[in-house]
Amino acid sequence: MKDETAVLRIRGLVKEFDGFRALNGIDLEFGKGLLIGLIGPNGCGKSTMIKCISRIYPQTEGIIEVNGNNISEMKVMDVAKMVANVPAEVGQTFGISVMDMVMLGRYPFVDRIWWENPEDERISREALRTFGIDHLRRKQVSLCSSGERQRALIAKAYVQEPILMLVDEPTSHLDIKYKLQVMEYLQKMARSDMTVVVAEHDISLMARYCDVCVIMKKGEIVAVGDPKVIITEQLIRDVYEVDARVGLDADGEIYMLPKRCLEDCP
Amino acid sequence: MLEKRHRRHRNNQVDLDVSEISLKKKRFRLIVMFGSFMSAMAFLISISISSGGVIPLSDAIGALLSSIGKALENDRNLDIIELYIYNGRLPRTMAAIAVGAGLAIAGCMYQAVIRNPLVDPYITGVSSGAGCFATAATALGFSIPFLLDNSLYLIPVVAIAGGLIAFAITMTVAECSGGASINYILSGIIVGFAFASIQTIFMTLGKNHLTDVMWWLYGSFAYITWENAWIVFVPVIGVSLITMIWAREFNLYSMGEDQAAQLGLNVKMFKRLTMIVASILTSLCVAFVGIIGFVGLVVPHACRMALGSDHRLIMPASIVIGAMLMLFADLIARTVMSPAELPVGAITAMIGTPVFAYMLMKRGRDYEG
Numbered sequence: 001m002k003d004e005t006a007v008l009r010i011r012g013l014v015k016e017f018d019g020f021r022a023l024n025g026i027d028l029e030f031g032k033g034l035l036i037g038l039i040g041p042n043g044c045g046k047s048t049m050i051k052c053i054s055r056i057y058p059q060t061e062g063i064i065e066v067n068g069n070n071i072s073e074m075k076v077m078d079v080a081k082m083v084a085n086v087p088a089e090v091g092q093t094f095g096i097s098v099m100d101m102v103m104l105g106r107y108p109f110v111d112r113i114w115w116e117n118p119e120d121e122r123i124s125r126e127a128l129r130t131f132g133i134d135h136l137r138r139k140q141v142s143l144c145s146s147g148e149r150q151r152a153l154i155a156k157a158y159v160q161e162p163i164l165m166l167v168d169e170p171t172s173h174l175d176i177k178y179k180l181q182v183m184e185y186l187q188k189m190a191r192s193d194m195t196v197v198v199a200e201h202d203i204s205l206m207a208r209y210c211d212v213c214v215i216m217k218k219g220e221i222v223a224v225g226d227p228k229v230i231i232t233e234q235l236i237r238d239v240y241e242v243d244a245r246v247g248l249d250a251d252g253e254i255y256m257l258p259k260r261c262l263e264d265c266p
Numbered sequence: 267m268l269e270k271r272h273r274r275h276r277n278n279q280v281d282l283d284v285s286e287i288s289l290k291k292k293r294f295r296l297i298v299m300f301g302s303f304m305s306a307m308a309f310l311i312s313i314s315i316s317s318g319g320v321i322p323l324s325d326a327i328g329a330l331l332s333s334i335g336k337a338l339e340n341d342r343n344l345d346i347i348e349l350y351i352y353n354g355r356l357p358r359t360m361a362a363i364a365v366g367a368g369l370a371i372a373g374c375m376y377q378a379v380i381r382n383p384l385v386d387p388y389i390t391g392v393s394s395g396a397g398c399f400a401t402a403a404t405a406l407g408f409s410i411p412f413l414l415d416n417s418l419y420l421i422p423v424v425a426i427a428g429g430l431i432a433f434a435i436t437m438t439v440a441e442c443s444g445g446a447s448i449n450y451i452l453s454g455i456i457v458g459f460a461f462a463s464i465q466t467i468f469m470t471l472g473k474n475h476l477t478d479v480m481w482w483l484y485g486s487f488a489y490i491t492w493e494n495a496w497i498v499f500v501p502v503i504g505v506s507l508i509t510m511i512w513a514r515e516f517n518l519y520s521m522g523e524d525q526a527a528q529l530g531l532n533v534k535m536f537k538r539l540t541m542i543v544a545s546i547l548t549s550l551c552v553a554f555v556g557i558i559g560f561v562g563l564v565v566p567h568a569c570r571m572a573l574g575s576d577h578r579l580i581m582p583a584s585i586v587i588g589a590m591l592m593l594f595a596d597l598i599a600r601t602v603m604s605p606a607e608l609p610v611g612a613i614t615a616m617i618g619t620p621v622f623a624y625m626l627m628k629r630g631r632d633y634e635g
Contacts, residue, residue: 094575
């Protein structure tokens, strides 16, 4: 954050859907090479924020700057060269293969109208190897397991060679091994100077891996900072209305154990 | 033995590292070569077989070439076979190629952009609008002032107008309701129903004139001559080929609109553009030969099942397969019950269904649409 230009700078971001304020004045600033966790209850605006930064949604008010450039004033194609997005789910993919999907990540870079360059293919194959899915490259995405599909989606974003990667709920369908694996990949990318923003529900996992956590509630930011400092039992109670135990394990890693709802079920 | 195994191992190694792009390029060349060859064969077969009998292939080719040569030199002394092939067969065959290719590629575009496998070229109400106007014009004894009494153009002109009006209404309703794919499908369906019901009213009113429009409602190439063959062939083939430059953009759509937008595509503009182009293409196809179903729905699916999801392969394949299916359907339509002509739309489905059912049973398990 001491960098002269922050990789991501958000000022007064507001997003409204038919009068409903999904984001209500967000201010954030992050430097290079950080893994940032977005945490908050369902509907708090995590995904909306990610979609605004990826320019899938236009914002209602406010400024989003990536590397000092206001993305609303840039061409969509140029934003795609700096910002990559890993969606929470892809839904129906019409039989597309893993390789074809990863190669789509090169779309903003291909200047020809028909075939990709050999360079694009080399980068895509390298990404497939990096994420350990090269052997699956001819398999249909829809026939892959959730873990394989998630890695393919991350590889697709990786070949965009972004400086900012936004990942929406990457581990929600995964078992614990793949959860850790995905987080390891994201951490590795952050260490290689990419700024990675992850929205996730698993607070212990986020607290363990992220350099900075952003806690959101009802479209506003409640707390920002080192997860070990900001994640407390009081915070969980305020944000989620849930009683929880927060502590450090024998290795000094933070964990959060939800105990019970504060409200009675109707 | 060992050497053989070793070689096989090495081949596998080579296979593992082969470039996916060059593999696709190879397949693309194969489609173009195989497609051109098969289309040429289908074309020659189509011009040499008629209701009257079979002209030997060599005679047909000879007559075709000599008649074209004479036509280019403005020599009007064609002999009987030349006349038959040049005036009777050639325009009709060209129209069949164009309409088959055009409907298949329009269906392919709609399915990709709307992201729904059940979509066909008539989803935006083009066929219903065109059908309604054509029926109205015939039933009411309509005439267009500057077209004299040339009934050859009456139905096509009103059909194009009707098709485009129906599409404009569908587009307006869909855009006003948010422009999502499902809005397009639903507004297309209701507009289609509206025009179809108006059509039945005109059919009741103009019972006595119905035979004049029946051939059109069922689809037929019988009224194609040199005068209108060009109007179908040149724009339809031209537009079909041009749309292939968007193959990569159609590929982006397979991951959904959000991802396509994130990767730098102006999703709204692109969807609007392709909807307009595909609807104009459909209107042109429908105008002169009437409503021919099945091709636009099923040919793109057959190509996807055989070739995978890349539109750089599916689109050229759809053009070729669509054209060939239509050529054979027309051939059967005009020969089987001659001198009577069967509706070509019925034949496309009759040839296509068993082939497609077989593919579905073979590949259906892993097929996503």
